[in-house]
Amino acid sequence: MLKTPHKAMFIRWQTHKSGGRQYSRETTRIRAILAKSVRVDGKSRPQYVAVIGSFVAERLDVEARRDFWKAADERLSVYVHDDDRRKIEAALARRVPLLTTEEVEAHDRQRKQRDQGFKPTASAAAGPYLDD
Secondary structure, three states: OOOOOOEEEEEEEEEEEEEEOOOOOOEEEEEEEEEEEEOOOOOEEEEOOOOOEEEEEHHHOOOHHHHHHHHHHHHHHHHOOHHHHHHHHEEEHHHHHOOOOOOOHHHHHHHHHHHHHHOHHHHHHHHHOOOO
16 A cells, blocks of 8 residues: 555554563563544544554664654655655654754764774674684
């Protein structure tokens, strides 16, 4: 389903508790789901269109927000007309703030400093595969 014609589109937020397989403790993942309003038997019902993005609630740092907005940008360009895009982005930004230029620059500086301090070991330099 691509770029739905102008029906009432909105973001629905879904919360999911995970058991902590990826992280050492239980986490809460929050998904932004694009939905549109459709009529079924004369009543308005939400119809899910796509998952726009998700994030771990306990870890909404600059990197997590950057990943969220990258995924959102890609998916919104497929599913949402330009006319509706600003409204949907505003709804997303109320829950996941957009990155400021200062945040991006500070994050890039920290990452560069961290990468400069990294010295690969001989096994890491050889790559992830073992020679046969």
